[in-house]
Amino acid sequence: MRLGPLLGPDLEEILRTDPSQVTELAEELHPADLAELMSVLATEDAVRLLNALPEAPAVAALDELELPRRVELFGVLDRDRAARFANLMAPDERADLFAELPDEVRTGLLARMEQEEVKDVRQLLRYPETSAGGLMTTAFVALPGDMPVEKAIEEVRAKAPETETIYDAYAVDPNGTLLGAVSLRDLVLGRPGEKLQTLMDPSVVSVGPEADREEVARLFAKYDLLAMPVVDLQTRRILGIVTVDDVVDVIEAERTEDIQRLAAVEPIEEAYFATGFLTFVRKRASWLILLFVEEMFTSNAINHYEWVAIKVASLQLYYPLIISSGGNSGSQSSALIVRSLAVGDVTLSDWARVVLREIGLGVALGLILAFIGFFRVTLPFPFGLGNPMQLAVAVSMALVGVVTLGSVVGATLPMVFRRLGFDPAVSSAPFIASMVDVVGLVMYFNIAIWILRLQR
């Protein structure tokens, strides 16, 4: 639903004249739609809307609002009202907010908030944003293992308004150590008098707070989870839970990041039109410059073999064809391996098998292109350029070499990056292409020297 164009002008009018009318809106709209509205309104109108709404729907919408906008609004809201909102927000969304707030706003809010909420924020901020600890919420239901079912249902009922999900509760011992998961399904299906210990799932899948969010997403996908506890790996105390709605958001965010990285753009979190011109320039220029500098070596390569290029002027006709074929095959291999590494189909220890496979694939694909290339070079116009047979042989051989090189480099570079602790997706298609371009040209010149028996 694109609310902006529909509600925009009228709503702005109402907000400026009689903001109290918008309370109805809160009843009609889903918090996610209310959040969407806040993200398309001008800042001052969004603040008017937040001030006019009752607290509960305002907080629900803030929980859904995209982070950069949320940070912006908290910076301009009345500090006391903002602190009340912060007290009521979902712990995980609140922690994300505080991680991004300017220092001055953060201290101002923390000074006005309830003690317990301040402690909660501090605790959650200990973990990196992209870790399980950074994703988790502290609003979950923990129950003693010896509690009977009917009592547990009552506890769950009572805690429902302030917990993130009531579909999964957790049985703990008096120290808070996780004993097992108790789903609402188990509770509803349980016999009266039955203790949690006997109906819980003791082999519940859990992670430590430092686990990467990609790993968390993988476990949710594999085990079809709705929620997963995050536990201290030493004491097994339960620290919080991650819920599936946040995991869906994580996967969508990682998907955007993958695509941007693979296209050599520094990750951009905001929407296309919400991102400033200078931000775009910055996020794109750094990679473009790096790739440009990398690609400069092609000029050196051509310069070095200038005598060859002067002797056989037609060589230059095929520079782009040859180097782009290497780049294309490299970008295919790198995409396949980046994704296989991410889902765990391929691990670093498979490197030798991968290299062997890519050599085979590169040779097979290179031969196909070489076959087409051969006719392209020798056939007369309009199908080809009517160049001599020997040049065609040199171009064809160079194609096999460069496509194989591209395949191998494209497949191994992501593994090297993973080994060095970087995101394999930074070995983007353009990055691989520029590497392959230089070596590909050198290969082409040397094959030409050999086949055409050239001498200085």
Place this chain on the structure above:
Amino acid sequence: MRLGPLLGPDLEEILRTDPSQVTELAEELHPADLAELMSVLATEDAVRLLNALPEAPAVAALDELELPRRVELFGVLDRDRAARFANLMAPDERADLFAELPDEVRTGLLARMEQEEVKDVRQLLRYPETSAGGLMTTAFVALPGDMPVEKAIEEVRAKAPETETIYDAYAVDPNGTLLGAVSLRDLVLGRPGEKLQTLMDPSVVSVGPEADREEVARLFAKYDLLAMPVVDLQTRRILGIVTVDDVVDVIEAERTEDIQRLAAVEPIEEAYFATGFLTFVRKRASWLILLFVEEMFTSNAINHYEWVAIKVASLQLYYPLIISSGGNSGSQSSALIVRSLAVGDVTLSDWARVVLREIGLGVALGLILAFIGFFRVTLPFPFGLGNPMQLAVAVSMALVGVVTLGSVVGATLPMVFRRLGFDPAVSSAPFIASMVDVVGLVMYFNIAIWILRLQR
């Protein structure tokens, strides 16, 4: 967890000598782990395992097993046993299986299955695999709107073993028309005697069976859903529900597909090592050939301007540098727009704003590269190639032109593909690069003719 290496040899031994021992395994392992085991075992061992397991865990594992393997196993299992498994499988997983089974196996199974299950398979197979109808399951709880809470809880309890989720039930009228959603949370929190009509959510988000799975995923992400009803858009009758675990799988699958498409690989569903050599060649060769043919026009371009290239031999030093800069900037823009179109940040009607923005970005980024390029051309070795000032001006101007061209083509092509009804992601980085290469070279030659005042 990588079970293969751990359990492999011993387990194979047991399966071949005394398969009855594996029943314990079924109690210890999560169905997802059992499925992982089946996917790493040799086919005959996986069949032995399936035959040795009790029916319930065997079916649970089959529901989790990746589709190509599932199809393979159903092809070799004893037909009667396979039909019993099929009767018990989750309706959505079963439909996916039947969509892929060879005709002969499918008819053999349908002839042996229960009438009701056969009808269910036929109904679900009416919808394309990538639609909401193809994702949905028919195992959901529908209850009359005037049913009181305590009765509803009992119904939910009774139907729990055969439904996909009990966390969302649906209130319907006698014709099966959807009235609203009733979550288990609502039921547990409801007062005895309260009717479903009063506690249900009447504005539940739903889709038609033809909706694309990307749209389904977008709604789940936006509204933090656990399940969503699929309704006939005319009659509003509820046809099935989509559950969040399948949506997580969809997003992961789409993520893989995006990455492959953007790197010019036809989507490959199976794992890297599970995909055959020839499949890889086929999925990669089609695109490589297309790009190769597209790139051939660069040879024509250079051939056409051969007189220029002969007069100023140093022109060729910068072919790769210039064309790759256009391709890089194009791949950045296309990735940004492909993703923005997918999440809905940019729509087709925004095209003019996008083009204007990309022109601005292209010029800015092009100027940055032109600045570096200028010194690269003029400075003496080792920093540059010591070429004359005029050539440097030509190279710099060509860089601004080609980077802008890349930006604009990269941003508009995905929109054109969307308009024509294709997946915007097929406007992959390599595809855009090849287009930009040809035009970029022509631009470079013409700028050189103009700046260097060349004449035939």
